[in-house]
Amino acid sequence: MDVEDRRRYFIVGSLILEIVQPLFRTRLENDYSSKGIGSLQAFLNTLPVLHTLFHLRHRNAYCCKDNFNCRNHSKLPLIYCQWGLLYTENPSQPGHNCHCKFIANPVQLNELDISLTSLVLLNCCNLQQAENNAVHKLRRYKNDYLSHNTECKITETEYKSMWTDLTNFVLQLDPNKQDDIIRIEKRPLDERLCIKYSTDLLNIHKKLNEIVTGIEGIDSAVQELLSYQRNEATCQYCKKRLIEHGIDERKTSPYTLGQNIFYPHHQIDLTSKFSSLLQRTTLDVVMMDDGRLVFCSSFPFRLLISNTEGLEIEVIPGYVDGSCLTAVNSSTVAVIDNHALSYPIIDLYDINIKDKIESVSLQGYEHTYDMTMIDDKLLVGADMNLLIIDYQTGAILQSIGIHCHPWGINVSGNKIFFSEEYENNIYWYSFTDDKIHTLTLPSIPFPMTTLRDGSLFVLCEDGSIQHVSSDGKQFKTLEKDQSQVFSYAGRIRYNSKQKKMVAYSSRFGMTILHEL
Structure with missing residues (x-):
């Protein structure tokens, strides 16, 4: 095409x-x-x-x-x-x-x-x-x-x-x-957004929805089958586009829990480019789909962009208190600013034109704790809620009340994983049953990232890496020779398109890991 x-x-x-x-x-x-x-x-x-x-x-x-x-x-x-x-x-x-x-x-x-x-x-x-x-x-x-x-x-x-x-x-x-x-x-x-828009615009899912909803008194098993067929028909185009981009779902097999998946490829020492102060004050980092790294520092407040090798660093100046950073699409990142006003602000930056393009106000909330994306929407932990936000309009589409301040927010399938400070648990909210489930780990978790098969790597306070299954029910501790590459990491981010992971440490800088 x-x-x-x-x-x-x-x-x-x-x-x-x-x-x-x-x-x-x-x-x-x-x-x-x-x-x-x-x-x-x-x-x-x-x-x-x-x-x-x-x-x-x-x-x-x-x-x-x-x-x-x-x-x-x-x-x-x-x-x-x-x-x-x-x-x-x-x-x-x-x-x-x-x-x-x-x-x-x-x-x-x-x-x-x-x-x-x-x-x-x-x-x-x-x-x-x-x-x-x-x-x-x-x-x-x-x-x-x-x-x-x-x-x-x-x-x-x-x-x-x-x-x-x-x-x-x-x-x-x-x-x-x-x-x-x-x-x-x-x-x-924006290919990701284009796929979403094409699904919204095609009439086929509406016609198939009529078939499902128009049949009354039907056996539940048949109802589920029709619903499945409707979703399959809607997703045929998406599957075609994934294959065109070299992402064939048939080749995506689940990992064995605890298996050796990544190896360290190289390190990026930020002190060689700026100063040790920058390395100590970098708060978050993401890897974009094209392999570029975007990270933010708190002194001075700014966003920095580099290639995967840590070279050709560019700066987006501004009052960015990047307590949390996430990739919105192939060219846009969202940054949480908890100190702009008396309530949090989410600023969106275009890293191609190197400028702020939008702001989303969270007036009425006191604090935000973490952020990621879900179905092309922002997913933000604010106070004791998980908020799903349309970043284009600023509208809060859904608020999910939870019992804690959510850290380490990640999405896997129809589940939202998060943790609470000072607890050995990770929690996951399921859209299927509208309930929160618990998995207890050997140590306090915080940074985590979702892998290609939906399972998660979770860094714990004792230095261990727990490999958690996509259903949130099992985990296995990585062997020490596997987990030592993540020592002192404050953030880990996996990019499924690049099949790479970036681990950030205030002591060692950034480590780029490649998938075996």
């Missing part, structure tokens, strides 16, 4: 999901707010809206109220899963087979995708003619060029014919989006 064709697809998808979708949601909220309606649920419960949407899902149905305005549409654009998201049968209305049989669910605006939001806008809101045309055309462009585009590429000819129209329609809805459009048009291809 031509890389530029792929990048053009990514640009258009980014415009649709990052600008158009929020615009549609805002326009919908403005419409019902202007009528004195306080929530989306209340808006959906109003008789005109319920009546209109009912007939967009049901054919040959005539209502006991307002039957003069009943419509029998030749097409039913509101699909089953969308209707099920919006409405539930009202048990207090037995015997009715019309719109009054249903009541709106407590659905939130951010649960409405671009297709559903545009459908409500076009049929239930008071749009000006130019707005109506813009919403209609943007919806059509999304369907024509993205929703059925299983190749996930857009040719130069297609791009030239659509981009001007797309930007004009966006600016009709909000003239202040010009700078955002320019920023998106210039962005480089």
